[in-house]
Amino acid sequence: MALSTHPADAVIVVRGLRTQFGATVIHENLDLDIRRGEIVALVGGSGSGKTTLLRAIIMLLKPAAGSIELFGQEIVGIGETTAFRLRRRFGMLFQQGALFSSLTVRENVAVPLREHTRLSARRIADIADLKIALAGLPADAGNKLPRELSGGMLKRAALARALALDPALLFLDEPTAGLDPVSAGAFDELVAQLKESLGLTVVMVTHDLDTLWSATDRVAFLGEQRVIGYAPMRELTQAEHPLIRAYFEGPRGRAAREQACKAR
Amino acid sequence: MAASPAPSTVHRAAIRVDGEQCRCEGDWTLDGIEALDAQPHGIRWPAGAARLDGSGIQAIDTTGALRLLSIVADLEQAGQPVRLVSLREEHQALLDLVRERRASAGAVPPPPAARGALERLGRRVGSHARHALEFLAFIGEAAIALGRLALHPGRFRWRALFGNIETAGVNALPIIALLSFVMGVVIAYQGGQQLKFYGANIFIVELVSLTMLRELAPLITAIIVAGRTGSSYTAQIGTMRITEEVDALRTIGIPPMDLLVLPKLLALTVALPLLTVFADALSVFGGMVMARTMLDVSFSDFLDRFPRVVTPTSFLLGIGKTPVFAAIIALVGCYQGFQVRGGADSVGRHTTVSVVQSIFLVIAADALFSIILGGVGLWR
Ligand SMILES: Nc1ncnc2c1ncn2[C@@H]1O[C@H](COP(=O)(O)OP(=O)(O)OP(=O)(O)O)[C@@H](O)[C@H]1O
Ligand SMILES: [Mg+2]
Numbered sequence: 332m333a334l335s336t337h338p339a340d341a342v343i344v345v346r347g348l349r350t351q352f353g354a355t356v357i358h359e360n361l362d363l364d365i366r367r368g369e370i371v372a373l374v375g376g377s378g379s380g381k382t383t384l385l386r387a388i389i390m391l392l393k394p395a396a397g398s399i400e401l402f403g404q405e406i407v408g409i410g411e412t413t414a415f416r417l418r419r420r421f422g423m424l425f426q427q428g429a430l431f432s433s434l435t436v437r438e439n440v441a442v443p444l445r446e447h448t449r450l451s452a453r454r455i456a457d458i459a460d461l462k463i464a465l466a467g468l469p470a471d472a473g474n475k476l477p478r479e480l481s482g483g484m485l486k487r488a489a490l491a492r493a494l495a496l497d498p499a500l501l502f503l504d505e506p507t508a509g510l511d512p513v514s515a516g517a518f519d520e521l522v523a524q525l526k527e528s529l530g531l532t533v534v535m536v537t538h539d540l541d542t543l544w545s546a547t548d549r550v551a552f553l554g555e556q557r558v559i560g561y562a563p564m565r566e567l568t569q570a571e572h573p574l575i576r577a578y579f580e581g582p583r584g585r586a587a588r589e590q591a592c593k594a595r
Numbered sequence: 596m597a598a599s600p601a602p603s604t605v606h607r608a609a610i611r612v613d614g615e616q617c618r619c620e621g622d623w624t625l626d627g628i629e630a631l632d633a634q635p636h637g638i639r640w641p642a643g644a645a646r647l648d649g650s651g652i653q654a655i656d657t658t659g660a661l662r663l664l665s666i667v668a669d670l671e672q673a674g675q676p677v678r679l680v681s682l683r684e685e686h687q688a689l690l691d692l693v694r695e696r697r698a699s700a701g702a703v704p705p706p707p708a709a710r711g712a713l714e715r716l717g718r719r720v721g722s723h724a725r726h727a728l729e730f731l732a733f734i735g736e737a738a739i740a741l742g743r744l745a746l747h748p749g750r751f752r753w754r755a756l757f758g759n760i761e762t763a764g765v766n767a768l769p770i771i772a773l774l775s776f777v778m779g780v781v782i783a784y785q786g787g788q789q790l791k792f793y794g795a796n797i798f799i800v801e802l803v804s805l806t807m808l809r810e811l812a813p814l815i816t817a818i819i820v821a822g823r824t825g826s827s828y829t830a831q832i833g834t835m836r837i838t839e840e841v842d843a844l845r846t847i848g849i850p851p852m853d854l855l856v857l858p859k860l861l862a863l864t865v866a867l868p869l870l871t872v873f874a875d876a877l878s879v880f881g882g883m884v885m886a887r888t889m890l891d892v893s894f895s896d897f898l899d900r901f902p903r904v905v906t907p908t909s910f911l912l913g914i915g916k917t918p919v920f921a922a923i924i925a926l927v928g929c930y931q932g933f934q935v936r937g938g939a940d941s942v943g944r945h946t947t948v949s950v951v952q953s954i955f956l957v958i959a960a961d962a963l964f965s966i967i968l969g970g971v972g973l974w975r
Contacts, residue, residue: 432938461661464700471704478937497625497656528689529656
């Protein structure tokens with residue numbers, strides 16, 4: 332798919348991206364556009380480079396070639412101060428949570444607030460408690476250390492930290508992996524609500540077929556080192572590409588589709 | 596453009612009172628409310644129940660919603676009930692979301708109270724006592740594992756042993772060589788100043804050889820190894836605890852003691868005496884170089900006198916202490932590694948404790964050796 336023109340309301344524009352580790356090429360000539368207010372999922376087999384793509388977009392990994400624009404700002408080779416201001420505007424939920432182990436959950440959520448605002452300590456604590464509640468954690472979780480939380484609670488604490496600055500753009504790496512079905516459903520709902528009232532743009536990596544059906548506007552399928560399909564879920568599942576067919580045509584894929592069709 | 600407009604386009608959040616009319620204005624976002632902190636107190640609200648018009652809000656995010664709700668709650672508490680009206684639909688939805696999620700999370704409990712001085716002291720003493728006991732238990736467990744190993748020598752992990760000997764022993768040779776040579780030079784220089792004064796130049800041989808072989812070379816080597824290898828044992832085992840690798844080993848049926856502790860313990864017991872012999876040689880060589888340049892004691896004079904003043908006993912006494920030092924370093928290092936709980940800072944803390952404790956215990960053991968050996972008359 333050769334995309335050369337920029338859509339006017341694009342938040343993320345990736346063109347001709349190549350990333351590699353040593354001699355191993357992960358992406359080659361990858362293009363991707365994400366519009367404001369969209370919820371986009373990245374899918375693909377394990378090891379297809381979804382996390383790596385996210386890391387390149389949030390400036391943790393230097394691309395070998397190509398360009399990436401965030402909020403209309405080219406990020407390949409930008410200076411530290413511009414990068415700092417950009418970082419203020421997005422949040423990232425890491426696949427493994429990546430909470431600071433020596434800080435309580437409340438302090439973890441407060442870190443970006445303390446770094447980027449001049450609010451008083453009390454106000455920051457209040458905001459942190461709100462984010463903890465928004466992420467669906469009970470209030471007493473704020474005083475706990477990450478090691479005292481269960482796997483699913485860790486995910487939510489990490490989500491609370493990603494939401495700390497009310498970012499316009501949210502990156503989520505497997506947000507519902509490890510959540511019970513009820514919490515996963517509540518999570519989909521939260522993302523939809525935030526998108527509705529904040530105009531949030533969300534880019535998430537997920538293997539959760541229910542989330543794909545119920546919470547996303549478009550789904551980008553990564554394979555063969557690039558995006559081989561990019562469409563709303565309903566269209567993507569009709570795609571001809573053998574990799575995409577194999578991904579969605581399994582028994583789980585079928586079951587989730589039937590479920591989604593019934594729900595409509 | 597609701598959530599986080601670029602800093603240049605922020606309209607500050609504000610509340611304007613105009614006669615009977617109260618209006619919220621501007622961006623009720625994280626950027627917009629930074630300036631709002633002081634403002635609400637300065638507002639003169641119209642008497643009686645007031646309506647707060649929200650239609651002037653241009654953008655709102657969850658932080659702004661929280662601020663708005665808490666302003667309303669504060670006013671209510673101050674006996675001035677305020678009703679929020681005519682918000683835009685999506686703004687009202689966000690307010691409702693924030694209100695509902697806060698309610699379902701429950702009240703925020705206060706952070707645990709700070710402890711009094713006496714309680715802290717008591718806890719400190721208790722935890723030190725407990726750690727001393729646990730360390731003894733750990734030594735006991737290691738001894739039992741060693742006994743089990745003696746019964747089933749086939750189960751021993753030779754590869755881990757040789758790997759450890761290489762990293763703890765062979766790779767330490769350059770730093771040990773350098774430091775013990777310098778140490779020999781320094782001792783010879785300091786002692787030589789005095790000897791020259793009395794014209795007793797040749798006694799430099801006794802001075803350097805006996806100090807080095809009996810005391811300094813074993814001690815220096817042990818201290819370097821504690822800093823270099825003991826710390827790495829703690830960091831390795833500690834990190835494995837955090838990533839649950841230790842639990843994984845246990846689940847697979849490999850006792851962590853067998854794989855992580857015994858090879859290290861045995862490797863260091865082999866490597867440290869050998870390193871000490873090496874340090875002995877290099878430090879005496881350093882002394883020889885200094886003796887020749889400063890005191891005109893030639894290499895051949897030095898080496899001629901050396902076997903007559905240094906008995907095998909004094910050499911062996913120096914070496915004989917080192918397996919004990921090795922055991923102290925390896926056991927403290929591994930024990931502290933297993934004490935790691937939680938996260939990265941815990942690894943750092945226990946690594947420090949491991950180095951400090953093992954150096955302390957090595958020096959204490961050395962003093963104990965001096966007393967015991969002096970008591971039985973071997974120290975001459
Ligand atoms: N730091 C690294 N060094 C070398 N290779 C790496 C590194 N990180 C990732 N890779 C490789 O890059 C490829 C893509 O990894 P990535 O983590 O992006 O996969 P993914 O699509 O997120 O998979 P999953 O769904 O399992 O999380 C993999 O083949 C992986 O081995
Ligand atoms: Mg991944």
